[in-house]
Amino acid sequence: MVTTELRVLRYFLMVVQEKNISKAAARLHVSQPTVSRQLQELEAELGTVLFERGNRTIQLTAAGDYFANQAKQILSLTDKTMANIHQEQDISGAVFVGSAEARSMLTVAQAIGHLNQAHPHVQINLVSTDASEIHQQLSSGVFDFGVVMEPTDKTDYDFLRLPGESRWGLLVQSRSPLAQQATVSLEDVAHTKLILPQQGGSQRIHDLFGLEWADLDVTATYNLLYNASLLVSAGVGNALGLDGIINTNQSDLAFVPLEPRTSSGSSLVWLKGQRLSVAAQALLEQIRAELTPTEN
Template identity: 35%
Template sequence: MELRVLRYFLAVCEEKNISKAANSLHISQPSLSRQLKNLEEELGVTLFYRGHQEITLTQEGYYLQEHAEEIISLANKTQQNLKHSKIISGELYIGAGESIAIKRVMDIVNNIVKNYPQVKIHVFNGNSSMIEGKIERGILDFGITMGQYDTTQNFNSLTLPENNEYGIIVSKDHPLAKQPYIVPEDLQKYPLIISKHTADSDNFRDWCTDPQKLNIVATFNLPDNLQYLVEKGLYCLLIYKDLLQLSPESNLCFIPLQPKIIDHNRLIWNSRVQLSNVARLFLKLLRNSIKNEK
């Protein structure tokens, strides 16, 4: 597969119409159709269902789209970093879950962008396993992971000072709202909303002792929209402290767990890959930020 053909394929995915994609690519429709047909023959699969007005992806087409986007992103990143290998330029890719540690990282990113305007920053949300996979494949330069850390992986790591303390957010009218802390039995009585990261967390499973007794009604990657659901009923939103900023006027409150669950934050990167200049600068500034606080 050629990168050029993958770019053609992604253009058709975006436009959902071969004529429109051909116009955007500045090539003829017959030429584009032929390139796509050759790609299908090379792969031995059908990538599109071809309709009169619009084409749709097959299951194999969706699979190729996901991986083609990663391949093109990696190619673009490699080209940019090689082109600017002797100056602070290029692109920096960071993956992170929802954590207060992202504030320190964004402060560093802001510093870099202000002083090196040619640098482009890309930030992706995801859980730890997703971030680790993208780092291993070269899609991300760095990732911020929370909770237990697998030291068998081929990652370098830097522990960040910020820790994540678990608790729940409930409405101030909730039966649990006046309690000073929450024990496992409390969460068994009410519908629970948790992050996908927490659902896979050994720390939380060990704390609640019997996860099967929990009534988990929803999961999330980003918690902001879930607060509106919590305001409507007896839901408990399990979340890190200070991840949602609750104003004094808010009808929501945060209650810590007892015993406490603390997740540590780590910055990780691939130990087998040489960092670009901008990635080395980012790591240097982050280390200095941590050192200056001690």
């Protein structure tokens, strides 16, 4: 309950800073309706109006200005207290994270690095896999967290949107005529031998690109792009995938981005209502810290 109330205060202060609920939600990596609902519930609980809502920006009422000053003091004291507690607390344990191949894993990696400095006895176990396996292992309790590519159904999950997006394109042999192009088109994709991602199957291919799986020349599928890259090197076909995963420098491969541009983001997910271990909770709070903008 205390954690939830403190989160509402952070939402409130971010809206005060941005003077716009949508901008605040984007910086907090949560949905705009979530922030709006939390503010409405906060005003109802306090029995007063905190904001004067205009067409483009919102301003604090007198009561809101007073509450903002109090909220800053509360969070400052809370953060200082929690920092002191964590310095004295020896957190240990194993945390399991199932992850898709995504550039946004960098945020999670940075959080793991900072967590390791503060609590070296926490062991993080990363498992590279696809969304289907992540959902299954989260449900069975094997994974504490998952990093999944969007779009994905998050009905049964709490989640944090991770920053950054990866662009879709074709991984081809460097001697291929396609490698000489700056971009590839959907027509290029439709007229080449393809190695396609298993995640989401034909529905995802249709939703992302408007292409019908049955109309494509699919020679193989994959759940990890590294394995698909070996198939590309062997001349099996060209892999449709995300950039930034395979390092093509000094290799026989090239990544050619798709035009029109198509990109996918990712989210950190965990089961709703799940009681996280102390170690898992520590990782979650560290990831939140990585996503929270700092004041100069």
